[in-house]
Amino acid sequence: MKDLYELLGVSRTASAEEIKAAYRKLARELHPDVNPGNTAAEERFKEVSQAYAILSDDEKRAQYDRFGTTDIPSGGMQGDFFQGSINDLFEMFFGTAGGAQRRTVGRDGEDVRVDLQLTLLEVLTGVQREVTYRKMGHCPSCSGTGAAPGTSPETCPSCQGQGVVIRVQSTFLGQVRTQITCSTCSGEGRIVKDKCPSCRGRGLKAEDAVATVDIPPGVEHGSHMHFPGRGGDPVGGGVPGDLYVFLNVTDDSRFVRQGPDLLTSVAISFPQAALGDSITIDGVETDVELEIPAGTQPGTRFKVRGAGLPRLRGAHRGDLYVDVTVRVPERLNEGQAKLLRDFAEASGDETPKGQAGLLGGLFKKKR
Ligand SMILES: [Zn+2]
Numbered sequence: 001m002k003d004l005y006e007l008l009g010v011s012r013t014a015s016a017e018e019i020k021a022a023y024r025k026l027a028r029e030l031h032p033d034v035n036p037g038n039t040a041a042e043e044r045f046k047e048v049s050q051a052y053a054i055l056s057d058d059e060k061r062a063q064y065d066r067f068g069t070t071d072i073p074s075g076g077m078q079g080d081f082f083q084g085s086i087n088d089l090f091e092m093f094f095g096t097a098g099g100a101q102r103r104t105v106g107r108d109g110e111d112v113r114v115d116l117q118l119t120l121l122e123v124l125t126g127v128q129r130e131v132t133y134r135k136m137g138h139c140p141s142c143s144g145t146g147a148a149p150g151t152s153p154e155t156c157p158s159c160q161g162q163g164v165v166i167r168v169q170s171t172f173l174g175q176v177r178t179q180i181t182c183s184t185c186s187g188e189g190r191i192v193k194d195k196c197p198s199c200r201g202r203g204l205k206a207e208d209a210v211a212t213v214d215i216p217p218g219v220e221h222g223s224h225m226h227f228p229g230r231g232g233d234p235v236g237g238g239v240p241g242d243l244y245v246f247l248n249v250t251d252d253s254r255f256v257r258q259g260p261d262l263l264t265s266v267a268i269s270f271p272q273a274a275l276g277d278s279i280t281i282d283g284v285e286t287d288v289e290l291e292i293p294a295g296t297q298p299g300t301r302f303k304v305r306g307a308g309l310p311r312l313r314g315a316h317r318g319d320l321y322v323d324v325t326v327r328v329p330e331r332l333n334e335g336q337a338k339l340l341r342d343f344a345e346a347s348g349d350e351t352p353k354g355q356a357g358l359l360g361g362l363f364k365k366k367r
């Protein structure tokens, strides 16, 4: 067992006030809600809470001081108090929760996710899609009450239909009233005695739902649209779930997307690069004319303004960038080779040795 005073960072002669202050500080640093997924912090939080449970109790502290241990069962205190949220902790310390406490009687509907596949052209234009999805809807036999036909749910006697009960706890700050979910009715505020046979008392059955989704131009791959209240139906006084439509954009091998801009490449011949040309390349929706100026070098990037994708809720479209590569002919006949040698000579370049060398001869035989 670790030294409890050390755990809280206080001296053995610390006053109750000092111990309380030390614990408050540590608890706020180490609470699992502040450190999601951090198991080391969670472990320390438990240790610190346990140390505080002992040292804040005069009798247990005296016992610990004398024997170096107490008979407090492990997990005793934090099991009662600190499984809750950070709000519960703040409430304990400051009397009010960090956020407004919302408690509805009943069960909230489930959120539903739908995935849609879009083409680049649909990203360009925007599109309206009708999506059909499965959700939990109110059972038609019992209209969502969960009670057998001819019967109705009864108000929960434990919580008088509130779904919560008030627990009064003694803490180091005095008595604290905490709302906890009623265990008799699981927070629903009502109890179904005769269960609806169709939904076995759940009040819900899976059903098809349809939503019309207006996808604006310019959406990104992996983004989603949120439709509050279009998910599963609630039970009792809960709120309906939400529908999330995730948008996936199918890869288009012709383009690489960078936000509103598109990247593409085109291969032109050496004469085209040298003499210049006007070529047609693929755009998203229509062909795009591209002027190749004389003397274009391999790797040159051209920009076709406004031929990219629209920005989401933006005024104008992004651009299309075209990377130019220059094709070098792989095989030449004798006439072509002679022309190129003559060209090199006319350019004042050293005449290439070409296939006269041994390696060239070997390649020739292979082909
Ligand atoms: Zn039913």
Ligand SMILES: [Zn+2]
Binding pocket: 156, 157, 158, 159, 160, 161, 162, 163, 164, 182, 183, 184, 185, 186, 187, 188, 189, 190
């Ligand atoms: Zn209840």
